[in-house]
Amino acid sequence: MLPDMANPAPVTLVVGDEEFLVDRAVGSIVSAVRGTDPEAEVHDLVGGKVEIGELTRLASPSLFEDRSVVVIRSAQDLQKDVIAEIVKYTAHPADDTVLILAHPGGVKGKALVEGVKKAGAEVVTVAKPTKPGERLDFIKAEVRRHGRTIAPAAAQALLDAVGSDLRELAAACGQLAFDTSGKNIDEAAVARYHRGRAEVTGFAISDLAVEGRLGEALEQLRWAVATGVAPVLIVSALAGGLRSLAKVGGAPRNLRGAQLAGHVGMPPWKIDRVKRQLSGWGPEGISIAMQAVASADEQVKGAGTDPAYALERAVQVIAASRTGR
Amino acid sequence: MSVFGDLVGQERAVAVLQKAAAAAADAVAGGRGTGMTHAWLFTGPPGSGRSNAARAFAAALLCPDQGCGHCDACHQVDVGSHPDVTWVRPEGLSYSAKQTRDLVLKGAGAPTLGRWRIVLFEDADRATEAAANALLKAIEEPPPRTVWLLCAPSPDDMIITIRSRCRVVTLRTPSTEAVVNVLMTRDDVPPDTALFAARAAQGHIGRARRLALDEEVRRRREDVLSIPKSLSGVGDCITAAERLVKTSTADADAATTALNEVETTELRQVYGEGSSGKGLNKGLVRGGAGALKELETMQKSRATRIKRDSLDLALLDLVAFYRDVLAVQFGAQVELANEDRRHEVETLARNSSPVDTLRRTDAIMLCRERLAANVNPQIAVEAMALALRDPNLV
Numbered sequence: 001m002l003p004d005m006a007n008p009a010p011v012t013l014v015v016g017d018e019e020f021l022v023d024r025a026v027g028s029i030v031s032a033v034r035g036t037d038p039e040a041e042v043h044d045l046v047g048g049k050v051e052i053g054e055l056t057r058l059a060s061p062s063l064f065e066d067r068s069v070v071v072i073r074s075a076q077d078l079q080k081d082v083i084a085e086i087v088k089y090t091a092h093p094a095d096d097t098v099l100i101l102a103h104p105g106g107v108k109g110k111a112l113v114e115g116v117k118k119a120g121a122e123v124v125t126v127a128k129p130t131k132p133g134e135r136l137d138f139i140k141a142e143v144r145r146h147g148r149t150i151a152p153a154a155a156q157a158l159l160d161a162v163g164s165d166l167r168e169l170a171a172a173c174g175q176l177a178f179d180t181s182g183k184n185i186d187e188a189a190v191a192r193y194h195r196g197r198a199e200v201t202g203f204a205i206s207d208l209a210v211e212g213r214l215g216e217a218l219e220q221l222r223w224a225v226a227t228g229v230a231p232v233l234i235v236s237a238l239a240g241g242l243r244s245l246a247k248v249g250g251a252p253r254n255l256r257g258a259q260l261a262g263h264v265g266m267p268p269w270k271i272d273r274v275k276r277q278l279s280g281w282g283p284e285g286i287s288i289a290m291q292a293v294a295s296a297d298e299q300v301k302g303a304g305t306d307p308a309y310a311l312e313r314a315v316q317v318i319a320a321s322r323t324g325r
Numbered sequence: 326m327s328v329f330g331d332l333v334g335q336e337r338a339v340a341v342l343q344k345a346a347a348a349a350a351d352a353v354a355g356g357r358g359t360g361m362t363h364a365w366l367f368t369g370p371p372g373s374g375r376s377n378a379a380r381a382f383a384a385a386l387l388c389p390d391q392g393c394g395h396c397d398a399c400h401q402v403d404v405g406s407h408p409d410v411t412w413v414r415p416e417g418l419s420y421s422a423k424q425t426r427d428l429v430l431k432g433a434g435a436p437t438l439g440r441w442r443i444v445l446f447e448d449a450d451r452a453t454e455a456a457a458n459a460l461l462k463a464i465e466e467p468p469p470r471t472v473w474l475l476c477a478p479s480p481d482d483m484i485i486t487i488r489s490r491c492r493v494v495t496l497r498t499p500s501t502e503a504v505v506n507v508l509m510t511r512d513d514v515p516p517d518t519a520l521f522a523a524r525a526a527q528g529h530i531g532r533a534r535r536l537a538l539d540e541e542v543r544r545r546r547e548d549v550l551s552i553p554k555s556l557s558g559v560g561d562c563i564t565a566a567e568r569l570v571k572t573s574t575a576d577a578d579a580a581t582t583a584l585n586e587v588e589t590t591e592l593r594q595v596y597g598e599g600s601s602g603k604g605l606n607k608g609l610v611r612g613g614a615g616a617l618k619e620l621e622t623m624q625k626s627r628a629t630r631i632k633r634d635s636l637d638l639a640l641l642d643l644v645a646f647y648r649d650v651l652a653v654q655f656g657a658q659v660e661l662a663n664e665d666r667r668h669e670v671e672t673l674a675r676n677s678s679p680v681d682t683l684r685r686t687d688a689i690m691l692c693r694e695r696l697a698a699n700v701n702p703q704i705a706v707e708a709m710a711l712a713l714r715d716p717n718l719v
Contacts, residue, residue, distance in 0.1 A: 035515045232701075239704045243563055250560015264560075287711040287718045294708030297700045 008032050009122035009228035010093035013075075013113065016126030017104040020167040025124050026071055026100050033069050033098050040067040047109075048077035055085055057153050059097040067096045075101045076109035081162035087115035128166075135159055135169070142170050143185060146177035151184040157187055200224035202237025205315065210241045210277050214319035221315055222308075231300040231307040238314060239293045241277075248274045292317035326390035328384040328399055331377055333507045333530055334499030338378060341494060346385035346392060353440050362492045363467040366449075366483065367476045371498030372529025375476040376447045376497060383410050383443045383474060398438075409436045411444045415451040417626035422455035429463040432471050442471045449475040450482035457484045464490045498528035501660060508537050527645060527662050532638075545572070549639045550646055550666060552647045553673065553713065562579035570703045573635040577628045592620050633696055636706070643713075644689050650674045651682045681716045688712035 014025045033040050043058050050072060058070050072078070078086070086101070093099065101121075103113055117123060129135045136155050143150040150158075150173075162172045172194065180189045200223045210219035224234060247264040248271055261268050292314045299310030329339045343360050352358025357585040365382070384402040385392030386395035387409060393399060401407035411431050412419075428444060436442040446452075452460065464473055464487060473491075480488050504523035507530065514522070514537045525546065526533035535542045549675040552565045593599075597615030645662040652659050653674035663670055674682075696702060712718065 236701060236704070239701070239707070243707065246563045248558040248560075250558040250563070284715065284718060286559045287562075287715055290704075290708050290711050291718065294695065294700065294704050297704050298695050298698055301699045303698055 008098050010097070011099045011116060011119075012101070012124060013116050013121045013124065014100065014102045014124045015105050015113065016128065016130035017106075018126060018166060020170065021126035022073075022102050022104075025126055026073075026102060029098065029100055030069050030071070032230055033067060037067045040069055042069045042071065043142055045072045046077075047072055047074035050078055050082050051234065052079070052081050052085060055082070055099070057324070059094040059099070061088065061094065065199075067098070069098045069100065071100045071102070073102045075103040075112055076106065080111075083109070083112045086112065087119055088206050090116045090119035090121050091288075106278070116265070120245060127256050132159070133283055135164055136226060138166065139169060139173060141175040143177060146174060148180075148185055149183060150176075151187060153189045154185055154187040154291065157190045158194060161190070163199045166216060179299040199227065200229060202229065203240075204235040205234060206237040206241035207273075209238065209318040210245060210281070210322065211317045212280060212319050212322045214316065217319060218312060219314050224312065225308045231311055232297070233298055234311055235293060235314070237296045238318065239290070239297070242286055242290050242293060242318070244270070244274045245278055246290075249281060249283075280322045282323060285323055289318040289321040292321075310321045328381040328388070328394045328403075330394065332374055332496075334503035335374065335378065335496050338494050338496055342378070342382045342385065343391070346382065349386050349441065350389075350391055350435050362434060363471060364464045364473040364491040365475065366480060366488065366491035366493045367474065367496065368478065368481045368482075368493060370498050370528065371478060372531055372533075373496040373498055374441050375478075375496060376445070379445050379447075379474040379476055383407075383445055383472075385444060386441045387438070389437060400580040409438055409440070409442050411442075411445065411532060413446045415448050417623055418451070418630050418631065419626075420448075420456050422453060425452060425456040425459040429459060432463055433468055435468070436470050437579065440470075442468075443474060444471070445474045445476075447476050450477040454484065457487055461486050461490070499530060501528070504528065504530055504533050508533060512538060514538070514657065521665055523643075524660060524662055524664055525642075545639075546642055548572070549642045550663065552643065552710070553646060554669060556710060556714040557590065559711060559714070563707055563716050566703060566706040566710045569636065569639055569706050573632045573639070573702070576635040577632040581624065581628045588620060588624070589617065591618060632702070636691060636696060636702060640689050640693055640709075644686060646670070647682050647686045647689070650677070651679060653688070654679045654682060684716035685713050688716065 008029045012029055014022050016022050021101075030042055055070065055072075058068065060067075069234070072086075088097075089099070092206075101112070101116065103109060129138050132250050136152070136159060139155045139158060140150055143155075158172060158176070159169070176185055176189065176193065176224070179193065200220050202224070205220045205224060206218055208220060221234070225231070244264075244266065247266070249262055251263050253264050257268065261271060264271065296310045296314035297303070300307040304310050329343065332339055338471075348358050348360035352361055367379050369375050369378075380402060381392065384399045387398040387402055388396055389398070390396065398407065402410055405412055411428065413428060417702055428446075432442065432444040434442055449460075450669070459485075463471075475483065475487075475491060477483055481517075483491075501520075501523045504526070505516070505519045508519035508522060509516060512534060518537050521670060522533045522537035525536055535560055536546065549569070552569075555565055556562050591706070593613070596616060597610040597622075598613075646666070649661045649663050650673050651665075651671045652661065661667060661670065688709050691712075692705050694704040695708075
């Protein structure tokens, strides 16, 4: 829900812990006020430093009847007495002042949230996108803000290349909209400015390695190491991949569906994938690969000098242990 | 019974200690005290009773009758409440230099009851190198009435500068007969159970006693020893590894959860939580959060250590099993630790070669090394289980 641009409420509470979205919500209200009155004064305060009476002072009518905007960030750190003052103010707001409170949600400073809600403040909730799909939606909406559209594949490529930080994504979208022409932003346009991967999970590497796609696995591994994924996480993902192979491969043949899922302790969709990966793997291969992973874990924990080498070696042994039979 | 009566099969060490105690009594009485020294290092394999020997010696030093076993001093040392004995049991993975400096300070005081001030340092091998160096200063120039009793599995576990300043008391692995005898006379264990426990524990008296008295410990050992024959497929290896690691985690949880909670609550109270009254701060006072964090780190280190120790115990049972297999393969006339599983041992001995057995033993030892090097326990044990299944792949 976005605030009403033309006529901002006298008191707005922005709830959410994604700094970028909070900034944007606050910024939109501020610019709405500035739209009607370019001279409006903005007071940007931080919760922990607001003193008693400060709000009253800032909100009291000035000699020249200017409008003013008071923004209080990190409102969870406000003192008890200040909260009481704000709640009281919310019930009877000043005409010329727009108050914006930013609260990250959570229990701290709950009295403020409940108090101003009851007193009639406008509440804006900004939700942090957590799923990949939501991030793609964010990219699309972002591009649309600039009056453009983006192809789904291009959005995915951008997400892969930039990572999941919203501020960076928004900046990348703005830059793309500025740099490219035409209505639609396509994959080629994204590829011209962005390449590579910002985020690689150990699981992706593990899947590629056990499927025997050595080249791709090594490429992803280097990306992961270069972008600072902890080697320990990669090792444990590799071990996890092999463990699944051993579990599903070693399960009694007559188990199916839910029974099998219960036996190996994995969800059915994962079992299906592991079953596909199992082709080409025998017990010897799994044993050899697991030894390599164990020694890689030892290496990255300090027994070796170069974690990146230890990981590459492990990935190579894993891919080579798959005989392809 | 004298305080030395608890030391099973350690006649030579006891003679040395008794002589030193007599010399110490002479020194207290104003004599020259020849034969007494200020720093002792008790070494011996796990379970040989290093800390018991040190405790007995401490009692003998503090008792007016050189360890009668029934006076106040002996009793206080026995229950750990004697004011002149500082008892150090490192609970975490290591013992830091900072802790050691505090210890040195404590050890520097004069004895309150007039005989000796004793610092009994169990598992002194857990001291880090920096800690050992801090300790060295105190051992090098000791106050006249302070006695340091350090315990470590082997003299090599201590840095050489400490070793050279200590008198070493070497304890041996007690014989099976001696352990059986103790179990039967002291704990009223039936003869066959005592024999089984003494063999299975291979001279570790504490472990033998737990095996003889605790059904759960016996069951745990059965579980571990059933692993070798259960490893037919790779899936089984993973499952066995998972079970082993889970059991050790459960051990750590059982030992620490309640303790952690009590410690945390106490610390929070110390820092003023729950205080009532006008003008008092309801929450933690300054410094509380830091102290809590320190406590948490300590608790985590302790849990890791318990987990590792528990896993190590299981691995040692496995090593003993393969050692028996090797003994049968070579036709060595030695007592089997797993006499109760002779049939299984002989079957495996027939179906594999001595090379296989040695490789398997190596795999277990490698796993122990990896655990000590902080490798993820599950990965280390999985690799070991897979190597036990097919030793030629390692």
